[in-house]
Amino acid sequence: FQPQELSGKHFLVTAGPTYEAIDPVRFIGNWSSGKMGYALAEELAARGANVTLVSGPTNLSTIHPNINRVNVISAEQMHQKCIEAFPHTNGAIMCAAVADYRPESYSDVKIKRKSDDLTINLTPNKDIAAELGKMKTGNQVLVGFALETNEEEQNSFKKLKSKNLDFIVLNSLRDKGAGFHHDTNKISIIFKDGEIEHFDLKSKVEVAQDIVNQVVRFL
Ligand code: C5P
Numbered sequence: 001f002q003p004q005e006l007s008g009k010h011f012l013v014t015a016g017p018t019y020e021a022i023d024p025v026r027f028i029g030n031w032s033s034g035k036m037g038y039a040l041a042e043e044l045a046a047r048g049a050n051v052t053l054v055s056g057p058t059n060l061s062t063i064h065p066n067i068n069r070v071n072v073i074s075a076e077q078m079h080q081k082c083i084e085a086f087p088h089t090n091g092a093i094m095c096a097a098v099a100d101y102r103p104e105s106y107s108d109v110k111i112k113r114k115s116d117d118l119t120i121n122l123t124p125n126k127d128i129a130a131e132l133g134k135m136k137t138g139n140q141v142l143v144g145f146a147l148e149t150n151e152e153e154q155n156s157f158k159k160l161k162s163k164n165l166d167f168i169v170l171n172s173l174r175d176k177g178a179g180f181h182h183d184t185n186k187i188s189i190i191f192k193d194g195e196i197e198h199f200d201l202k203s204k205v206e207v208a209q210d211i212v213n214q215v216v217r218f219l
Contacts, residue, residue, distance in 0.1 A: 004048025005216060010089045011049050012082060013041045014096035014128065016056035018075040022120060023107040030097050031180040034058035036145075037095035039208035041067050044093075047212065052085045054078055056096055075099050075125040086132050090219060091141035091166075093211070094129040101125060133164030141218040143211070144168045156190050166218055167191045169211060177201050189214060 015037020019027040038060045041053040045064035053062060053069045056078065062069050070085075072078045075098045086092055101122035111118070129144045136142050144165045146156040152172050160168040168190050175186040186201040187210070199210055 006044060007048030009049045009219070010052070011044050011215075012052045012054065012085045012089045012092035013037055013044070014054045014078060014082060014092070014094050014098075015041070016058040016060075017097050018056045018078055018099045018125075019073050020075065020099045020102035020125075021073075021106055022103050023109065023111045025110055028099060028101070028103070028122075029057075030099065032056070032058075032097035033181045034060050035181075035183065035204050036185060036207070037093075038062065039204045040093050040095060040211060043205070043208040043212045044215075047216075049090075052089070054081045054085065054096070075102060075128070079126050079128045079131065082128050082132060083135075086135060086140075089140065091143070091215065092132055093143040093215070094132070095145050096128075097147075098128060099125055127163065129165065130163040136164060141166045141215055143215065146170050147173060149173045153188070153190065153196065157194065160190060160192065165192075167214060175201070187211075 016034035017030045017032040019029045021027050041051045042064055044051050045066040051067045053067050055071055070081050072081055102125055104121040104123045132142055142165050144163055146159050146168050148155050152170055156168050156170045170188045171185055177184040183204055184201055185204050185207045187207055188196055188198045190196050
């Protein structure tokens with residue numbers, strides 16, 4: 001019997017989109033499928049870790065019994081669950097596509113259609129990764145994602161610094177087969193010291209293995 005490399009460890013993973021309610025029937029959302037985050041949760045669990053998977057709305061199911069799935073809808077709910085879970089973990093991988101804004105006010109009745117323009121004021125959501133970056137202790141690893149369309153490396157490195165991450169996984173929307181809804185992804189990993197490692201286009205399951213290998217190196 002070989003002890004698994006992450007047995008006794010606990011990780012938080014966020015995945016999927018968040019939905020920000022406008023009224024009882026409408027929301028603001030995004031195209032995140034959750035596939036990358038779920039693949040990461042499965043990979044961590046397969047290596048022996050306990051995983052708290054805080055997930056926005058997705059069509060995916062989790063397989064491994066060591067994954068404790070916490071379903072949320074909004075960014076505020078995701079923030080709350082992450083703040084609760086993070087202090088009990090060895091680290092977190094922030095893979096969710098959290099909505100940057102939510103409607104300033106929620107209408108409890110369905111908004112009626114009129115012939116003139118409708119304006120919805122938006123107010124910023126908390127940056128969950130940055131909040132965890134402030135809470136992080138020296139024994140915890142914090143990983144973020146960046147989906148960029150231009151000046152990818154510079155923007156990702158700025159995010160790594162501002163959120164106090166240990167490394168950031170960059171996927172560019174310019175790469176074919178990378179990003180939303182694909183089963184494949186092409187990533188680069190940027191480290192705190194500015195070092196960059198580029199990876200080939202692979203299945204999200206294989207990409208999860210590459211990312212978890214880096215997490216193991218950090219522990
Ligand atoms: O700043 P940007 O949204 O591009 O950063 C992306 C990274 O930050 C991802 O790891 C994402 O999960 C995380 N994030 C977060 N909470 C937010 C916005 C982003 O955890 N409100």
